[in-house]
Amino acid sequence: MGPVGTRTPGVRRTAAGVGELVQAAVPLIAEWLPTQRWYAGKGRPIAALTPVVGTPLQVGDPALLHLLVRVEYGGASAGPEDVYQLLLGIRSEQPASVGPMAVLGRLTGGTYDGATLYDAVHDPELTGRLLEHLATGDRFGSLSFRRTPGPGLPGNLPGRASTAEQSNSSVIYDTEFILKLFRRISPGTNPDLELSLALSRAGSTRIPRVAAWFECRLERSEPATLGLLQRYLADAEDGWELALDQVARLKGDPSPGNFAIEAHRLGRATAEVHRVLARSMPTARLDRTKIAELADAMAARLDSAVTAVPGLMRYRPALRAAFQQLTEAHLDGLLVQRIHGDLHLGQAMRTPQGWVLLDFEGEPAKPLAERRLPQPALRDVAAMLRSFDYAAAHLLAGAPGQDPELALLASAWAARNRAAYCAGYTAGGGVDPAGTPELMRALEIDKAVYEVVYEARHRPSWLPIPLAAINRLADSV
Numbered sequence: 001m002g003p004v005g006t007r008t009p010g011v012r013r014t015a016a017g018v019g020e021l022v023q024a025a026v027p028l029i030a031e032w033l034p035t036q037r038w039y040a041g042k043g044r045p046i047a048a049l050t051p052v053v054g055t056p057l058q059v060g061d062p063a064l065l066h067l068l069v070r071v072e073y074g075g076a077s078a079g080p081e082d083v084y085q086l087l088l089g090i091r092s093e094q095p096a097s098v099g100p101m102a103v104l105g106r107l108t109g110g111t112y113d114g115a116t117l118y119d120a121v122h123d124p125e126l127t128g129r130l131l132e133h134l135a136t137g138d139r140f141g142s143l144s145f146r147r148t149p150g151p152g153l154p155g156n157l158p159g160r161a162s163t164a165e166q167s168n169s170s171v172i173y174d175t176e177f178i179l180k181l182f183r184r185i186s187p188g189t190n191p192d193l194e195l196s197l198a199l200s201r202a203g204s205t206r207i208p209r210v211a212a213w214f215e216c217r218l219e220r221s222e223p224a225t226l227g228l229l230q231r232y233l234a235d236a237e238d239g240w241e242l243a244l245d246q247v248a249r250l251k252g253d254p255s256p257g258n259f260a261i262e263a264h265r266l267g268r269a270t271a272e273v274h275r276v277l278a279r280s281m282p283t284a285r286l287d288r289t290k291i292a293e294l295a296d297a298m299a300a301r302l303d304s305a306v307t308a309v310p311g312l313m314r315y316r317p318a319l320r321a322a323f324q325q326l327t328e329a330h331l332d333g334l335l336v337q338r339i340h341g342d343l344h345l346g347q348a349m350r351t352p353q354g355w356v357l358l359d360f361e362g363e364p365a366k367p368l369a370e371r372r373l374p375q376p377a378l379r380d381v382a383a384m385l386r387s388f389d390y391a392a393a394h395l396l397a398g399a400p401g402q403d404p405e406l407a408l409l410a411s412a413w414a415a416r417n418r419a420a421y422c423a424g425y426t427a428g429g430g431v432d433p434a435g436t437p438e439l440m441r442a443l444e445i446d447k448a449v450y451e452v453v454y455e456a457r458h459r460p461s462w463l464p465i466p467l468a469a470i471n472r473l474a475d476s477v
Contacts, residue, residue, distance in 0.1 A: 267424025
């Protein structure tokens with residue numbers, strides 16, 4: 001790791017000694033931050049780590065410090081800087097609930113000399129304190145906690161950290177609420193809050209109700225969303241796990257149960273969410289020029305992907321032709337609206353009352369402004385179709401050699417559920433995917449290209465899954 005610069009005078013000293021505390025914490029943060037699952041700067045050295053806003057939410061032993069830090073990267077591919085949200089606990093003795101991976105180290109010097117600094121997401125007492133601030137709508141300088149109208153929030157529930165791997169951190173409060181802490185922060189309202197509030201206010205039952213959130217104003221910009229508190233779906237089943245369970249049974253029983261019924265219901269739920277968003281949020285119609293720009297952006301992402309994964313080169317002419325066909329097929333315009341933006345089976349929960357969709361923040365790797373742009377609603381449909389392909393591919397994972405029978409079963413399962421989902425989407429009032437084949441093909445290609453790059457970088461053993469889709473889609477042009 002390269003040298004780390006600090007500019008602690010920029011920290012707002014909302015309590016005596018906070019600047020001193022942050023100064024002592026910065027070297028520990030610089031070592032710990034790159035080890036986290038949600039850290040976006042993998043492979044890039046930290047050139048400077050600058051505290052932006054430090055807010056003590058509890059003093060004493062234990063203490064709770066809310067901190068935003070700006071990271072500037074070094075090296076040839078430095079890229080833009082990032083701002084991260086940290087919730088830091090300080091105790092004289094490390095609590096039993098905090099494992100070694102959550103510990104940043106021991107502070108040296110000043111009031112907290114010798115105290116343990118750790119990720120407070122893993123401390124039930126301190127996450128309970130955070131819930132109290134949400135319940136009472138507290139404000140600390142530029143840091144604001146806000147509640148939605150309705151029944152009061154309990155202020156005495158301890159929180160446990162979710163074990164799910166994700167690009168953010170979540171805290172679960174008993175069986176009542178779940179708090180998502182956004183780790184990578186950008187000025188502006190996070191789409192997860194923006195769309196969840198719009199759906200909640202419209203009375204939609206297809207999302208968990210929004211209970212509260214908190215935000216911070218950064219350097220005279222619009223407030224940045226820091227966390228979102230929603231109802232916890234304690235009696236729900238994860239859509240990805242349900243699909244994998246059905247796929248696994250295919251090895252012993254070609255007819256293990258009709259998941260296509262659930263796929264159809266999920267399609268209807270997706271269409272319902274899209275209809276509410278179209279009524280509640282601005283829509284637009286892309287003209288020929290804008291449609292050409294949409295296709296050009298897809299082509300540019302393909303070109304970038306070919307550079308990263310040369311194996312895509314053989315498909316490039318056919319895929320670019322598919323993008324050109326998108327332009328030619330929609331000369332009369334294309335309706336766009338706000339959508340989920342990163343829809344897959346893992347973002348859908350089956351409850352006794354029906355399917356519920358989660359995590360409306362879009363693809364975290366994209367800039368926030370881009371994630372807030374209206375898109376073709378069928379982009380969500382295309383993404384879910386890719387998710388059915390991924391679930392089916394698990395049937396072949398670990399199978400010795402290439403089992404043709406298993407491959408046929410997996411392909412049939414995916415095709416059956418893809419068709420059922422599209423039929424449910426149409427029955428629920430969504431645009432019939434079969435009626436716009438050029439758009440659907442282009443959107444699915446665009447998603448598969450993204451998957452190819454992701455798998456090549458993070459899970460090379462999974463690369464054949466999106467490449468198989470690329471091969472199929474190229475042949476259909």
